[in-house]
Amino acid sequence: MSSAPNGRKNRPRSAGNIFQIGKASYRDPERRESTESTRKAQRAVTDCRMIVQEFNTLVALYRELVISIGEISVDCPSIRAEMHKTRTKGCEMARAAHQSLSVISGPEDGEIHPEICRLFIQLQCCLEMYITEMLKSVCLLGSLQLHRKGKDSCGPSRIDSKVDESSDIPILEDTSSSPMDCHQLCWLVTTDIDNTERDMREMKNLLSKLRETMPLPLKNQGRASTGAHIWFLYAWILCALHTPLK
Numbered sequence: 001m002s003s004a005p006n007g008r009k010n011r012p013r014s015a016g017n018i019f020q021i022g023k024a025s026y027r028d029p030e031r032r033e034s035t036e037s038t039r040k041a042q043r044a045v046t047d048c049r050m051i052v053q054e055f056n057t058l059v060a061l062y063r064e065l066v067i068s069i070g071e072i073s074v075d076c077p078s079i080r081a082e083m084h085k086t087r088t089k090g091c092e093m094a095r096a097a098h099q100s101l102s103v104i105s106g107p108e109d110g111e112i113h114p115e116i117c118r119l120f121i122q123l124q125c126c127l128e129m130y131i132t133e134m135l136k137s138v139c140l141l142g143s144l145q146l147h148r149k150g151k152d153s154c155g156p157s158r159i160d161s162k163v164d165e166s167s168d169i170p171i172l173e174d175t176s177s178s179p180m181d182c183h184q185l186c187w188l189v190t191t192d193i194d195n196t197e198r199d200m201r202e203m204k205n206l207l208s209k210l211r212e213t214m215p216l217p218l219k220n221q222g223r224a225s226t227g228a229h230i231w232f233l234y235a236w237i238l239c240a241l242h243t244p245l246k
Helices: 015-071 077-104 114-152 179-212 216-241
Strands: 159-163 170-174
Touching (some): 015 077, 015 114, 077 114, 077 179, 114 179
Antiparallel strands (some): 159 170
């Protein structure tokens, strides 16, 4: 053994220290696995957040289209086609958001991350607004259809007159739609209404499933706010049905 400068002898390392290093090396795979699991959970939350945000954007776009329907007094096929496209995409994103959120939510009565709670609330609010806007579109499309039928049943076709440059005799021109066009238009609007009601029922079922899987504090809060939301929808429907189109 060699002597230290202060006169003490250097002792070899104990076996206990060597074994402790060995135990730490055995824990490294567990730590790596835990870190990888945490990263996967974070990626899942990030993906779910992006899906919910995309659904929120589609709901806002659909709301603008519904407002456009309410601002016109005649049917606009291009707006109806855009509404159908946006509504279909919105339903797909709502289903994807619910599926993604149900995977990362964990047990109902267990501890849940605040970010996941926020996603639950955001998805619920988006679904409620989406259902409300679909209900508005059904009422507005129905009003347009009744308005169209009322115009078609008012009397014979409207005849406009115009003067030809080479003659003083007015030329009569029929500017009304043919009966076949009117029937086809009514059929298209009715089909849009039926499809919207079908999607609305599906979103209501999805909202019910979301509320069932919510954490208990959020679930109790949702039950308390459901009554006020139903009365708001009922009041809006009454106003929409009794407001004449311009």
